Amino acid sequence: MTPPQDPLQDGKPDDADPRFQAEITARRERRSPVPPARPETGAGTGAPTGPGGGPDRLYILTGEDTERAPIDLVTLIVAKGDPSPTAQPEHSTLLRLCRTPLSAAELSAYMALPYSVVTVLLTELLAADLVHARAPVVRSALPDRSLLEAVMHGLQKL
Amino acid sequence: MDFKSSDTLTSGTVTGPREQDVLPATAAAAVKIVIVGGFGVGKTTMVGSVSEIRPLTTEETMTQAGIGVDDDYGSETKTATTVAMDFGRISVSDELVLYLFGTPGQERFWFLWNGLFEGALGAVVLIDTRRLEVSFDVIGRLEERGVPFIIAVNDFPDAPRHPVHALRTALDLDERVPIVSCDARQRVSSRDTLMTLMRYLHSLALARA
Numbered sequence: 001m002t003p004p005q006d007p008l009q010d011g012k013p014d015d016a017d018p019r020f021q022a023e024i025t026a027r028r029e030r031r032s033p034v035p036p037a038r039p040e041t042g043a044g045t046g047a048p049t050g051p052g053g054g055p056d057r058l059y060i061l062t063g064e065d066t067e068r069a070p071i072d073l074v075t076l077i078v079a080k081g082d083p084s085p086t087a088q089p090e091h092s093t094l095l096r097l098c099r100t101p102l103s104a105a106e107l108s109a110y111m112a113l114p115y116s117v118v119t120v121l122l123t124e125l126l127a128a129d130l131v132h133a134r135a136p137v138v139r140s141a142l143p144d145r146s147l148l149e150a151v152m153h154g155l156q157k158l
Numbered sequence: 159m160d161f162k163s164s165d166t167l168t169s170g171t172v173t174g175p176r177e178q179d180v181l182p183a184t185a186a187a188a189v190k191i192v193i194v195g196g197f198g199v200g201k202t203t204m205v206g207s208v209s210e211i212r213p214l215t216t217e218e219t220m221t222q223a224g225i226g227v228d229d230d231y232g233s234e235t236k237t238a239t240t241v242a243m244d245f246g247r248i249s250v251s252d253e254l255v256l257y258l259f260g261t262p263g264q265e266r267f268w269f270l271w272n273g274l275f276e277g278a279l280g281a282v283v284l285i286d287t288r289r290l291e292v293s294f295d296v297i298g299r300l301e302e303r304g305v306p307f308i309i310a311v312n313d314f315p316d317a318p319r320h321p322v323h324a325l326r327t328a329l330d331l332d333e334r335v336p337i338v339s340c341d342a343r344q345r346v347s348s349r350d351t352l353m354t355l356m357r358y359l360h361s362l363a364l365a366r367a
Contacts, residue, residue: 024324028329029302031298073190074188075188078183100181101182106214111172114219115218115272116218132260134187145363147189148360148363151356152357154248154256155256155349155352158349
């Protein structure tokens with residue numbers, strides 16, 4: 001019998017491979033989905049995003065009560081213009097970095113600042129109308145096959 | 159001495175993306191996939207093997223005294239922990255960007271990244287058959303959150319190999335959840351793993367339509 005190229009692909013054990021002699025002793029138990037609207041403990045863990053309601057953890061942390069900015073790790077940020085000479089250095093740096101689109105996660109990485117700090121700064125820039133936020137495409141309740149197909153098409157080109 | 163909060167923020171010290179890493183101005187939307195698994199299972203390796211940019215790291219700090227509780231500032235019991243998350247990027251088209259986040263399996267840190275799993279297309283659970291049990295909690299959390307996922311077995315040379323049905327039983331997975339093997343170091347293998355996830359998501363979308 002010819003051993004399959006990849007035993008995991010067809011599920012047949014490969015007797016010739018001594019690694020198959022090992023038995024699995026660990027065992028997990030399946031869990032059911034919990035309603036997303038369940039009350040969260042801690043600082044708004046996994047807060048659901050309802051219509052127009054972005055994640056609100058930031059404001060729990062900072063106590064700010066300004067307009068909510070639904071910033072996600074992959075929200076693309078683009079500067080609307082150059083920083084003014086009187087801008088805070090943090091703001092100037094952010095505006096300089098996002099002359100071309102950059103995600104909030106990338107801004108955090110390039111600035112070597114905690115992600116939560118960057119989201120606070122971005123919220124301020126959004127409030128001052130100095131940056132655009134291109135909202136992430138979210139996994140909606142309704143399937144968006146064309147989006148999935150676009151990603152698949154892009155991966156195939158790799 | 160003044161407390162300087164901006165030490166790392168002076169414009170001169172911050173370097174942005176390399177010229178070849180700049181996204182086109184047409185980039186209008188982004189999606190994300192989360193690669194999750196235990197320490198040392200190869201998450202960053204997988205991110206790095208398919209990313210068009212050198213993987214970046216975003217960090218978050220937390221204090222063990224609790225989040226959002228600042229009134230015991232300065233108390234000796236409070237210690238800061240830094241949790242890092244590596245990520246990469248694939249430009250799917252001129253308009254659409256895919257981000258890949260590799261995040262530790264310890265679910266207690268996930269909340270640090272606002273909505274890491276909210277809105278994610280899906281997740282790849284990367285496992286090492288030598289330490290299968292470290293993935294149990296991760297898989298359970300994804301099931302609870304309703305995040306669709308696939309299992310990718312990172313094929314370490316000395317790791318035991320199990321037939322897929324034995325893995326499925328041990329992991330107590332639904333028949334539909336794909337289980338594949340991969341070599342996270344290989345670009346094509348990592349790409350194929352992501353494709354498996356995408357095809358699975360596509361089949362779920364078709365089933366729901």
